[in-house]
Amino acid sequence: MHEFAITQSMCDIVLEQAKKARVKKVGKINLVIGEMTGVVGDCVQFYFDFISRGTLAEGAALSFVMVPPKARCRDCDKLFDLKEFDWTCPYCGGNSLQIVAGKELFVESIEVE
Amino acid sequence: MEIKVLKDILSANEQIAERNRQLLDSKSVFAVNLMSSPGAGKTSLILETIKMLKGKTRIGVIEGDVSSSLDAETIGKEGVPVIQINTGGGCHLDANMLSSALSNVPLQDIELLLIENVGNLICPAGFALGEHKKVLISSIPEGDDKPFKYPLMFHKADAVLINKIDLLPYLKFDTQSFSQAIRGINEKVEIFQISCATGQGIQEWLSWLLTQMSRR
Numbered sequence: 001m002h003e004f005a006i007t008q009s010m011c012d013i014v015l016e017q018a019k020k021a022r023v024k025k026v027g028k029i030n031l032v033i034g035e036m037t038g039v040v041g042d043c044v045q046f047y048f049d050f051i052s053r054g055t056l057a058e059g060a061a062l063s064f065v066m067v068p069p070k071a072r073c074r075d076c077d078k079l080f081d082l083k084e085f086d087w088t089c090p091y092c093g094g095n096s097l098q099i100v101a102g103k104e105l106f107v108e109s110i111e112v113e
Numbered sequence: 114m115e116i117k118v119l120k121d122i123l124s125a126n127e128q129i130a131e132r133n134r135q136l137l138d139s140k141s142v143f144a145v146n147l148m149s150s151p152g153a154g155k156t157s158l159i160l161e162t163i164k165m166l167k168g169k170t171r172i173g174v175i176e177g178d179v180s181s182s183l184d185a186e187t188i189g190k191e192g193v194p195v196i197q198i199n200t201g202g203g204c205h206l207d208a209n210m211l212s213s214a215l216s217n218v219p220l221q222d223i224e225l226l227l228i229e230n231v232g233n234l235i236c237p238a239g240f241a242l243g244e245h246k247k248v249l250i251s252s253i254p255e256g257d258d259k260p261f262k263y264p265l266m267f268h269k270a271d272a273v274l275i276n277k278i279d280l281l282p283y284l285k286f287d288t289q290s291f292s293q294a295i296r297g298i299n300e301k302v303e304i305f306q307i308s309c310a311t312g313q314g315i316q317e318w319l320s321w322l323l324t325q326m327s328r329r
Contacts, residue, residue: 002204002236010122017118031122036265038235069264071298085261087297095297099268105239107118 003043006105010044011051013107018056023112026057030111034067034104041066060110069102126240129208133215133243140220142173143326144228146206146244148266150259151232153252154276156184157309158318159227163191165319166225170326173223175214177206177231184229194219205236208243225326234263246325252276253284257291260298267295271325272303274318279308 010031018026033039041064052058069082075094082102088095121127137144147155163172174195176185185197196214198206211228218226228244230237249270251259254277260267267273273295275288292304303321307314 002239005126005203005205005207005240006122009125012125013118013120013122017116017120021116023114023116036268037239038263038265082264085258087261087294095293096300097297099264099298103265103268105123106121109115109117109119111115113114 003039004047006039007044007047007051010107011048011055011057014057014060014110015055017107017110018112021112023056025113026060026110027113028061028063028111029057030063030065030108032065032067032104032106032108034069034102036069036099036102037105039105065108067101067104070100071097072100074098123239123241126208129212130241130243133208133211134245136215137220137226137243137245142220142223142226143329144226144242144244144246145322146228146230146237146242146247147250148230148234148237148247148270149232149250149252150234150255153232153250153255154309155229155232155250156187158250158274158276158307159188159229160191161309161312161315162227162319162322163188163193165315170225170323171223172225172227173218173220175211175218175226175228177210177229179203179231194223200231204231204233205240206230206242207240211242225322234259234266238263238266238269245329246271248272248274250274250276251291253278253280253286257286257288260291260294264298267302268298270295270299270302272305272318272321274314275304275306277308277310278306278313279311 071082073089073094074096076092078091172193177198182197185195188195196217305318
């Protein structure tokens with residue numbers, strides 16, 4: 001449900017950039033979403049279709065790069081994918097982790113005409 | 114043509130949150146964002162905190178709920194200023210809602226602002242309000258697997274309160290592995306075992322809270 005607010009903010013950012021660059025139309029929006037944010041691409045698409053209506057971004061394609069959570073072990077310094085129900089380092093068994101990926105939520109770029 | 118943007122989607126919210134924090138700082142008000150799933154004990158913790166700090170710390174409360182003013186009425190009986198925000202279906206408070214609510218809070222009369230977020234372990238994690246500390250309440254009946262299911266919330270919390278600890282003999286909940294999982298992804302976190310029903314651990318929570326206030 002937080003996708004509504006997120007899609008609205010995303011649209012604001014896209015339209016501000018599009019206006020600044022004086023483009024006629026936004027054709028594609030490239031988004032990067034970390035899986036830990038719980039943001040669901042289908043929901044963003046659903047809200048985008050009506051939030052963007054009548055704007056320069058209407059009809060733009062949305063592209064989602066989903067980033068799986070990654071951690072760095074504070075004991076052995078190795079990087080690994082954070083598994084769903086096991087938060088131990090697969091290399092040394094340590095359990096003090098620094099989350100290095102999976103929290104992203106940004107507009108990477110827009111493709112314009 | 115491709116235009117690089119590289120802008121955080123929540124940056125507008127972050128900016129308003131920063132303005133809220135500046136306003137709170139200018140009035141010397143310490144704000145706590147209380148988050149949990151529905152029924153974990155946010156309102157009970159607020160009531161307990163008000164009761165224990167009566168005469169020592171001047172408290173104000175902002176109540177965030179999807180609808181109704183039930184919690185605000187309960188808290189209003191304690192004689193502290195309380196402002197209700199109804200999100201009208203929205204699943205979390207955001208910085209803008211807090212900004213509007215702050216204009217109705219008598220900031221000059223309080224030192225501590227307790228903000229009760231909407232009961233939800235997902236959405237509130239992403240939206241900063243301008244608070245000084247994020248406090249997460251997790252309760253024994255919810256089960257000890259919650260950090261794995263809602264990692265972002267547990268990663269961001271400054272303190273986690275394990276509420277309803279008096280129910281531990283009756284339910285399956287491994288407090289040690291629960292705490293270890295949280296500490297694994299959150300170096301700074303403080304974890305307290307409390308019961309708003311029996312008062313267990315409330316002193317430890319209050320002493321942490323007052324220390325944070327004095328350090329600001």
